[in-house]
Amino acid sequence: MDQPKAHLVPGPTVVPRYLQSRYATTFYGSGDLEAGCLKVYNECCARLSKVVSFEPAKAQGGSIVIMSGEGMVGLWGGLKSAIPWPFDYDDAGNLSQQRHEEGKEGGEKRFRVLCVGNGVYGCGMLDMVRSLRYPNVEARAVEGPWDQGVDVEAAVRSIQEWKPDLVTMVHCDTPTGALNSEAVKAIGEACSKTEALLYVDIVSSAGAVPVDISGWNIDIGLLGSQKAFSCEPSLAMVTVSAKAWKQIEKVAYTGYDALLPFKGGDKMTGLPYTPLWSALDALNLQLKTVYGENNEHAEEVYARHERVAEYCRERVQKMGLRLWWDNEHASLGSASVTAIRVPENTTWEELDQKLRKDGVIFGGSYGQTANALFRIGHMGTQADMETVTYALDVLERIVAQK
Numbered sequence: 483m484d485q486p487k488a489h490l491v492p493g494p495t496v497v498p499r500y501l502q503s504r505y506a507t508t509f510y511g512s513g514d515l516e517a518g519c520l521k522v523y524n525e526c527c528a529r530l531s532k533v534v535s536f537e538p539a540k541a542q543g544g545s546i547v548i549m550s551g552e553g554m555v556g557l558w559g560g561l562k563s564a565i566p567w568p569f570d571y572d573d574a575g576n577l578s579q580q581r582h583e584e585g586k587e588g589g590e591k592r593f594r595v596l597c598v599g600n601g602v603y604g605c606g607m608l609d610m611v612r613s614l615r616y617p618n619v620e621a622r623a624v625e626g627p628w629d630q631g632v633d634v635e636a637a638v639r640s641i642q643e644w645k646p647d648l649v650t651m652v653h654c655d656t657p658t659g660a661l662n663s664e665a666v667k668a669i670g671e672a673c674s675k676t677e678a679l680l681y682v683d684i685v686s687s688a689g690a691v692p693v694d695i696s697g698w699n700i701d702i703g704l705l706g707s708q709k710a711f712s713c714e715p716s717l718a719m720v721t722v723s724a725k726a727w728k729q730i731e732k733v734a735y736t737g738y739d740a741l742l743p744f745k746g747g748d749k750m751t752g753l754p755y756t757p758l759w760s761a762l763d764a765l766n767l768q769l770k771t772v773y774g775e776n777n778e779h780a781e782e783v784y785a786r787h788e789r790v791a792e793y794c795r796e797r798v799q800k801m802g803l804r805l806w807w808d809n810e811h812a813s814l815g816s817a818s819v820t821a822i823r824v825p826e827n828t829t830w831e832e833l834d835q836k837l838r839k840d841g842v843i844f845g846g847s848y849g850q851t852a853n854a855l856f857r858i859g860h861m862g863t864q865a866d867m868e869t870v871t872y873a874l875d876v877l878e879r880i881v882a883q884k
Contacts, residue, residue, distance in 0.1 A: 487841030488873035492656050492819040492859030493686060494708035494715045500771075501713060501764050513759035514752060522762050523548060524748045526719075529769040532777035534688050534703065536695040536721045543724035545747030548717055548765075549739065550758040553685045553706025556718030559739030560681055560702045561610060563730045564648055566593055568618040592620045596646035596678075598637045598669060600626040600662070601655030602849040603683060611650070622646075628658055628850050629806065631814055632665035638672045647729075648679050654687035654816045657847045658806055659857060661687065661816035670699035679726050685709055689773075690787045690818035690861045692780075701726040707765055710787075710818060711772075712862035716761040787817040787865045794820045794858055797874045801881050806855050818861035821847070823854065825881065830856050833880065840876040 489496050497505075513519035527546040530536070536546065549555050593616075599605035604625075611621045624640055626633040632651070641649060651669060654661050666682055673680040679701040684693055688703075689710030695703045701723040708715035722730070722741060730742050743754035773780050795805055798820065806821035807814045815821070824830050830846050830853050837844060845857040860870055 486838070486843045488869050488876070489843050490858050490860060490864055490870065490873055491843055491845045492659075492709075492857050492861065493706075495710070495712045495859065495862040495864050497712055497714060498768075498863050501768060504764050504767060505714065505760055508760065508763070510759040510763065513757040513762075514755075516759075519757060519759045519762065520750065520752065522759070522766050523753065523757065526762055526766045526769065527748065529766065529773070529777070530705070530719055530721075533769065533773055533780060534684070534693045534695045534705070534721060535697060536703070543727065544722055545727075545745070547720040547722060547741050547744040548762065549720070549744070550716065550755075550761070551718055551739070552715045553704065553708070553718045555739050556704045556706070556720045557683060558610070559718070559737075559741055560704055560720055561614070561650075562737065562739065563733060563735050563741040564679060564681065564702065564726065565595065565611070565614065565616060565619060566733050567735065568616045592618050593648070594644065594646040595619060595621045595648045595650065596637070596640055596644065597621060597623045597625075597650045598632060598665075599623065599652065599655070600630060600632045600658075601628050601652065601660050602657040602847075602851070604632075604650075604652040604655050604662075605849075607650040607652075628660075630811065631660075632662050632669075634665050634668045637665075637669050641669070641672045641676060641678060645676060646678050648681055649673055650681045650683075652683040653693065654684070654691075654818060656686040656819060657821075657849065657857070658851055658855065659816045659819040659821040660807070660814050661691065661818075662814070663691075666700070667698050673701075674699040679723075679729060686818055686861070687816060689783070690865070691816060692784055695721050707761065710861045711765060711768055712864075713765050713768055714761060716758055717765060784817070787861065790860045790865045790867055790870055791815070791817040791820060793867065794860060794870055794874065797878070798822055801878050803881065806851075818859070818865075820858045820860065821851075821855045822858070824856055829853060836880050837873075837876060842873045842876045844873070 597608040608623045624637045681702040682700045685706040688705045703721035705719040707713040707717040804823040
């Protein structure tokens with residue numbers, strides 16, 4: 483397809499030319515044999531720690547894991563690494579249902595998962611957990627309307643009364659652009675006072691807005707390379723607290739998407755499987771280039787995202803369009819993506835076709851909000867005033883024709 487003049491899909495974002503060249507022209511050798519690969523891996527972990535405020539002193543033995551594969555590898559791996567396998571093996575190597583039997587009523591307490599959400603991915607965590615079909619797992623949801631904030635009061639009450647072992651959330655639910663910072667903080671505090679682990683998807687927020695992994699008591703923080711970091715969709719990064727590592731060691735899951743084989747952190751002498759070294763090197767270069775050698779440019783990056791988001795929303799409202807997050811809910815709009823209600827006199831499909839004729843690509847939505855809203859992804863390289871201005875000029879012309 484022809485390259486668009488304004489690619490503003492909320493991920494994957496546009497990979498900058500200097501990274502495209504890095505991916506395409508550099509030969510890295512075999513990452514499991516070359517010491518340079520592990521060095522780059524550790525540099526990525528150190529730089530990511532600064533970007534998401536994963537503080538070693540507070541982590542107390544926590545570390546970052548970088549896995550080859552799109553961000554969903556980390557999401558699935560995080561769940562399977564923390565949720566106990568329901569069966570044991572007997573001495574002959576045959577599956578035993580001992581754990582399942584113990585988990586029945588009257589026996590050992592089942593592993594409880596509380597899924598908190600106000601959008602596609604937050605609410606979808608419940609489906610992910612249930613799809614594992616573990617008979618020893620009991621899952622519940624605290625779900626709110628997709629045009630409102632997370633029901634923090636209900637979530638905290640459930641944590642205190644139901645006492646879950648794992649609580650899942652999404653920081654920025656991309657299909658609506660909901661940024662749940664205050665909710666994550668409050669629920670993280672509640673989890674920190676119990677044995678519950680807090681598992682948070684920060685794929686669409688990390689790098690675009692401030693994230694405080696340690697301060698918010700996030701035990702398993704899930705990132706992807708293809709959103710605000712503007713790399714190819716090839717790496718899943720996971721922050722793991724000491725509290726989470728204890729559970730992960732107990733579960734002892736060791737599949738391809740497992741976190742446990744990466745537990746050594748910067749003391750590892752090798753990676754558990756052949757790594758995608760080119761992707762690690764590109765991510766390392768991007769972190770150093772955009773955020774600085776010591777993360778000294780991070781505040782500038784966040785300010786750029788805020789300026790572009792504010793400009794985008796002001797222009798959209800002047801066109802007579804309605805933001806998904808407006809009025810009393812305006813603070814829930816993420817600086818990484820703007821969600822806009824589809825005008826009543828058209829459909830998203832029709833609007834999308836007209837935009838594409840002028841080289842502009844926005845994103846639609848999913849689930850309850852499919853065809854109800856469309857999204858402008860201004861994160862990473864796309865948090866660019868010139869690109870966003872061109873796209874909004876095109877949108878304004880189309881809207882004015884109605």
